Amino acid sequence: MTTPPEIKGWCPGALRPMMSGDGLVVRIRPFGGRLRRAQVDGLATLAAAHGNGLIDLSSRGNIQIRGVREDSHPKLIDGLARMGLVDETPEIESRRNMLVTPFWLTGDSTERFTAELTAALSAEDAPRIPHKFGFAVDTGREPVLQTASADIRLERDAGGGFILLADGLPAGKPVTSDSMVSEALALAHWFVAHRGAHNRMAALLASGQRLPAGFFVPRQRQSYQPKPGFTPLGAMVGLAFGQLQVETLASLAKHGGLRMTPWRMLLVESARQLPEIEDLITDPDDPLLRIVACTGAPRCPQGFIETRPIARQLAPHLSDGQFLHVSGCAKGCAHPRPAPLTVTGTPDGLNLIENGHASDAPARENLTLQDLTKAI
Ligand code: SF4
Structure with a gap:
């Protein structure tokens, strides 16, 4: 077993x-x-x-x-x-879980929000958020971090105004540049007070918990592709x-x-x-950009396969636009979401999962690398 x-x-x-x-x-x-x-x-x-x-x-x-x-x-x-x-x-380090759009300019709002949020999360009265709970400061003209993991998001609406978002909902709360960070902290405190056993905002909201009033401004949809x-x-x-x-x-x-x-x-x-x-990958069409592979064996003790050599061998066989996740075991650390194709290592070989997580039931089991080059 x-x-x-x-x-x-x-x-x-x-x-x-x-x-x-x-x-x-x-x-x-x-x-x-x-x-x-x-x-x-x-x-x-x-x-x-x-x-x-x-x-x-x-x-x-x-x-x-x-x-x-x-x-x-x-x-x-x-x-x-x-x-x-x-x-x-270590407690401050753990709380300072922030993504920042890389497209900020010196002295702009993003730099200011980032500095204010950093200071606020280091303060003694900072919300005691769980380890994986994080913030995305995504306040460039258009959002670029919507597919990255975050629980509280700072963005702009289509008119250029600032909005605060709880992850998982399509509308945000209008805020000013002066109130942005204090409103983000208030939302984090609200999460801590209401989270029960939940560690992430989207899971809490999906459980039926309602946000306070005021989140009604539609967010922009991200068009940026890195x-x-x-x-x-x-x-x-x-x-x-x-x-x-x-x-x-x-x-x-x-x-x-x-x-x-x-x-x-x-x-x-x-x-x-x-x-x-x-x-360095400088060619935007390099198929390695479309493969996610965790550390795998031998560096991860839980890994059953050497993920990255396998991924490199599969790369030339990927068709245009195809995305592949190679996971050393069913935990799926590198891509904890469903993927069109996932190869998961097991003690018995390689499993191929279609449109699922690394832990989902495989479409095909115990494959060799050669089998996979034909199957993907
Ligand atoms: S998915 Fe498994 S093998 Fe890969 S890094 Fe996570 S625990 Fe290790």
């Missing part, structure tokens, strides 16, 4: 890292969703000294150093603290499976600061040329 995957229910941080098959995973939450150039360089140096050379980008716009030894962790934290990359306590290429703010580059070598990070530091995204892409600030560095 297959052992059910272990659900940890919390995300690692820098101050509270998580043990994985290749050592500690130390997740850094860049303040304001941005790493200055000196921070990128310093982070690469620290990761080379204390990690195993691999760096991950998370779907919450964070960056994590893999393979850190327990006795190296204090020195790593000292180095991160010197660069202003850690919070005062892809590598140039933007007015710099060059967007993709990373296969959201992973990069420490040398790649060091090379990127020569080009500019980095803005984090939830799309396994980084915005290299002010870059007018796409950096030619192995690891």
